[in-house]
Amino acid sequence: MAAESFQPVVNLLRPNCSLPDIDSYSLFTIFQDPHGVVYRNASGQKCFLRFEEISHYSDGTLKVIRLQLDQKLKDVVRRFMETRTSRIQITNDEIQLLRNALDKINERLNFRSTLRRLEVLIGLNSVCPNT
Numbered sequence: 001m002a003a004e005s006f007q008p009v010v011n012l013l014r015p016n017c018s019l020p021d022i023d024s025y026s027l028f029t030i031f032q033d034p035h036g037v038v039y040r041n042a043s044g045q046k047c048f049l050r051f052e053e054i055s056h057y058s059d060g061t062l063k064v065i066r067l068q069l070d071q072k073l074k075d076v077v078r079r080f081m082e083t084r085t086s087r088i089q090i091t092n093d094e095i096q097l098l099r100n101a102l103d104k105i106n107e108r109l110n111f112r113s114t115l116r117r118l119e120v121l122i123g124l125n126s127v128c129p130n131t
Contacts, residue, residue: 019048028068030097037101039065051101054108066105073098 019025022038023046029038036050041061049057049065076094 022046022048028065028072030069030094030101032097037065037069039068051104054104059109059112062105062109066102066109069098069102069105073102 019031019034019036019038025038025046027038027040027046031037031048034048034050035052036048038046038048039061041047049061054062073095076098080095
């Protein structure tokens with residue numbers, strides 16, 4: 001007699017973090033197709049985070065990427081405000097792409113934090129989450 005398991009299947013595969021000619025792009029460059037961002041991993045290599053594969057990345061990696069994207073967004077907005085009066089125009093597309101990327105990362109981190117709190121609440125995990 002076989003027992004059916006109701007546990008979710010966890011995908012333990014490493015995320016696909018390759019992109020053709022990735023070394024020519026600067027860090028934290030956001031792409032629309034494929035939708036993702038270039039970042040530097042813990043080994044010092046440039047990698048590509050695809051937003052479709054965001055569930056494969058650890059909270060630490062996502063927090064580092066979120067911090068850097070937030071800083072880049074602040075820099076872009078500052079440049080936008082400074083160049084408003086000059087002839088150089090910065091489009092809102094870059095700002096919107098950064099905001100969308102930050103929203104996706106924040107959504108995933110909030111989801112994981114909620115799951116951890118629920119695990120503590122129902123007794124599956126006795127360690128209280130820090131976030």
